Amino acid sequence: MPQKTTPQDARQGRRGFPVLLVLMFGLLLAAVAWWGVEAYGLMLDQQQAVEMPASHDTPAG
Known part of the structure; x- marks a missing residue:
């Protein structure tokens, strides 16, 4: 007889x-990594020089 x-x-x-x-620790780790990459990207963006196009409304002289 089977048990x-x-x-x-x-x-x-x-x-x-x-x-x-x-699962919760993995989600927390992914959020921390995302925050780190985001902060690094903002830091790089602030270091870039902003190029403004030449104004077309000034008289040529």
């Missing part, structure tokens, strides 16, 4: 808090 297995014993792994913790 009865409870649903808890039939699961391949535990669910719950550790999986959620890993």
Whole structure:
């Protein structure tokens, strides 16, 4: 006669808090990386010289 297995014993792994913790930590790490890249991009943008086109409304002389 086959042995009865409870649903808890039939699961391949535990669910719950550790999986959620890993997912939340990964999301937090991605947000920190995004913030770092954004700050670096703003820093580079502020260092660039701004070129203004020549004004066309001044009289040629």
